Amino acid sequence: xxxxxxxxxxxxxxxxxxxxxxxxxxxxxxxxxxxxxxxxxxxxxxxxxxxxxxxxxxxxxxxxxxxxxxxxxxxxxxxxxxxxxxxxxxxxxxxxxxxxxxxxxxxxxxxxxxxxxxxxxxxxxxxxxxxxxxxxxxxxxxxxxxxxxxxxxxxxxxxxxxxxxxxxxxxxxxxxxxxxxxxxxxxxxxxxxxxxxxxxxxxxxxxxxxxxxxxxxxxxxxxxxxxxxxxxxxxxxxxxxxxxxxxxxxxxx
Numbered sequence: 001x002x003x004x005x006x007x008x009x010x011x012x013x014x015x016x017x018x019x020x021x022x023x024x025x026x027x028x029x030x031x032x033x034x035x036x037x038x039x040x041x042x043x044x045x046x047x048x049x050x051x052x053x054x055x056x057x058x059x060x061x062x063x064x065x066x067x068x069x070x071x072x073x074x075x076x077x078x079x080x081x082x083x084x085x086x087x088x089x090x091x092x093x094x095x096x097x098x099x100x101x102x103x104x105x106x107x108x109x110x111x112x113x114x115x116x117x118x119x120x121x122x123x124x125x126x127x128x129x130x131x132x133x134x135x136x137x138x139x140x141x142x143x144x145x146x147x148x149x150x151x152x153x154x155x156x157x158x159x160x161x162x163x164x165x166x167x168x169x170x171x172x173x174x175x176x177x178x179x180x181x182x183x184x185x186x187x188x189x190x191x192x193x194x195x196x197x198x199x200x201x202x203x204x205x206x207x208x209x210x211x212x213x214x215x216x217x218x219x220x221x222x223x224x225x226x227x228x229x230x231x232x233x234x235x236x237x238x239x240x241x242x243x244x245x246x247x248x249x250x251x252x253x
Contacts, residue, residue, distance in 0.1 A: 018081035077126035090138035102218035137199035
């Protein structure tokens with residue numbers, strides 16, 4: 001279990017960070033780490049003593065990875081590299097949350113909160129323009145993982161209103177929502193059919209987090225995020241500086 005062998009170097013430029021093969025490797029590593037956390041919380045599974053060390057080091061590695069913001073992409077919201085990078089970013093937190101079971105804290109990964117804040121309205125705009133709603137739902141879902149609600153977070157409130165407007169336009173039936181292009185599902189594509197209702201449901205439901213009791217997935221998550229996490233000024237994040245209000249041309253569907 002050596003993340004150094006699989007990520008033997010970080011990309012040095014925008015092109016490297018948006019390479020499909022590179023993104024796929026990171027996807028696999030993030031989901032592998034999530035599965036490892038589930039195994040660590042299972043008393044019937046015996047793993048090596050340094051297993052949590054591997055997950056913690058991978059989590060720390062993401063602090064240094066150059067995830068590009070929307071402004072870095074020549075085609076803006078139309079750039080599929082932006083979309084794929086954003087999907088990767090929304091899947092990394094599962095390592096801590098165990099698929100929405102446990103709360104996420106801003107200090108767990110300030111870069112993650114920064115990415116969500118800076119790219120939220122661009123993601124909504126992509127959703128409106130391309131009729132592709134899953135990614136917008138995953139952003140809203142993550143805001144809830146921080147304990148945010150419609151009452152105290154304007155981006156979460158805007159995202160909720162947007163998803164509900166999509167739902168109403170589909171006659172209040174998620175499976176009747178029509179996506180376009182590569183996002184349109186077929187009757188034979190069960191995963192694509194269910195992914196939008198799944199992500200929309202998790203985005204809209206209120207949270208009741210489990211407590212990270214000793215031996216639970218959440219307890220291992222808490223141990224992991226404080227182990228080998230960089231604390232240098234390089235990773236400092238001023239969360240009050242992000243855009244939390246929509247741009248002037250922001251409109252719901």
